[in-house]
Amino acid sequence: MTTPSADLHPGRYWHPIEGGERIECDLCPRRCRLHEGQRAFCFVRQNVGGEMRLTTYGRSTGFCIDPIEKKPLNHFLPGTAVLSFGTAGCNLGCRFCQNWDISKAREIERLSDEASPEAIAEAAVRSGCRSVAFTYNDPVIFAEYAIDAARACHARGVRTVAVTAGYITPEARGDFFEPLDAANIDLKAFTETFYQKLCFAHLDPVLDTLRWLRAETDVWFEVTTLLIPGQNDSPEEVDRLAGWLVENVGPETPLHLTAFHPDFKMTDLPRTPSETLVRARQQALDAGLKHVYTGNVHDADGQSTWCAGCGERLIWRDWYDLGEWNLDPAGACKSCGRKAAGVFEAKPGDWGRKRQRIQI
Numbered sequence: 001m002t003t004p005s006a007d008l009h010p011g012r013y014w015h016p017i018e019g020g021e022r023i024e025c026d027l028c029p030r031r032c033r034l035h036e037g038q039r040a041f042c043f044v045r046q047n048v049g050g051e052m053r054l055t056t057y058g059r060s061t062g063f064c065i066d067p068i069e070k071k072p073l074n075h076f077l078p079g080t081a082v083l084s085f086g087t088a089g090c091n092l093g094c095r096f097c098q099n100w101d102i103s104k105a106r107e108i109e110r111l112s113d114e115a116s117p118e119a120i121a122e123a124a125v126r127s128g129c130r131s132v133a134f135t136y137n138d139p140v141i142f143a144e145y146a147i148d149a150a151r152a153c154h155a156r157g158v159r160t161v162a163v164t165a166g167y168i169t170p171e172a173r174g175d176f177f178e179p180l181d182a183a184n185i186d187l188k189a190f191t192e193t194f195y196q197k198l199c200f201a202h203l204d205p206v207l208d209t210l211r212w213l214r215a216e217t218d219v220w221f222e223v224t225t226l227l228i229p230g231q232n233d234s235p236e237e238v239d240r241l242a243g244w245l246v247e248n249v250g251p252e253t254p255l256h257l258t259a260f261h262p263d264f265k266m267t268d269l270p271r272t273p274s275e276t277l278v279r280a281r282q283q284a285l286d287a288g289l290k291h292v293y294t295g296n297v298h299d300a301d302g303q304s305t306w307c308a309g310c311g312e313r314l315i316w317r318d319w320y321d322l323g324e325w326n327l328d329p330a331g332a333c334k335s336c337g338r339k340a341a342g343v344f345e346a347k348p349g350d351w352g353r354k355r356q357r358i359q360i
Contacts, residue, residue, distance in 0.1 A: 011052035056087035075342025079349030086136030093200035117152035135163035150179035166209035189232035190241040242287035252341035258295035309338030320353035
């Protein structure tokens with residue numbers, strides 16, 4: 001049954017314009033201006049009676065328990081289980097979207113499970129998850145729901161993670177990231193042309209978010225770039241991207257370089273060859289990044305964690321399975337004593353590569 005518009009949850013991050021005839025969204029850099037009844041680009045924020053209302057608050061496209069490495073986060077509670085969920089819609093329009101069935105969904109009533117923030121926190125505790133991840137679609141567009149869920153999780157001793165493109169305004173990002181423990185920022189490419197043509201967005205707001213996270217927060221974050229053949233995988237672009245990360249967010253910020261597969265509106269391109277990822281990883285290491293990972297391919301060396309000091313292997317990974325663990329209980333390398341960057345516990349989790357759908 002469709003939720004009556006009058007019963008929709010009120011939204012934050014907006015203001016009236018043009019004498020109250022329209023409202024402007026202050027959540028993401030699109031700053032959509034909405035007439036009565038109109039929905040924003042993301043499709044989930046709507047002008048109802050001259051106020052912002054949220055069409056997906058408390059409703060999800062489903063809940064799954066995943067390995068934390070799938071987010072991907074390799075330096076945040078390795079090996080542990082994370083309760084993952086998203087809603088529908090997105091504030092970017094990526095033609096290569098790998099989760100398009102969720103992020104481009106319009107029939108939210110057909111897709112959704114219902115869950116309050118408190119129910120999500122309780123489900124995480126009950127299922128033994130160390131954290132909850134807001135993922136599958138971009139949690140920026142359901143910021144109010146994510147913030148409330150994060151606070152409910154913290155009240156139960158559960159940590160929280162956001163998987164996001166970082167496309168958010170300076171006014172909203174403080175509220176959004178404040179209750180988070182970790183994030184993976186999806187840096188789509190390192191050219192404005194790519195962002196405009198393939199994402200219908202802009203690069204600078206994402207770079208601004210990354211700089212702000214580094215300078216103003218204690219949120220642990222990692223960066224992911226999906227390398228698409230002929231679009232953002234050139235040696236020159238990889239060099240620029242890696243160099244920018246070293247200079248602006250630090251050499252120990254993990255970078256995940258992942259393989260593209262044809263999907264959504266870009267089915268005419270081939271999969272990313274493993275050789276491209278291996279080459280790009282080495283480039284990023286040569287540029288000064290200490291932790292660079294390959295994803296969506298089988299590459300144990302490229303998925304393992306290596307000490308930034310002595311070069312010894314700290315964590316062996318084969319996809320999402322963990323083996324060798326050479327960190328002491330304080331999270332330091334057993335060989336040289338250098339503290340590993342990230343959030344580590346005395347021993348790894350043992351969730352492995354399982355994926356389990358649950359009902360809340």
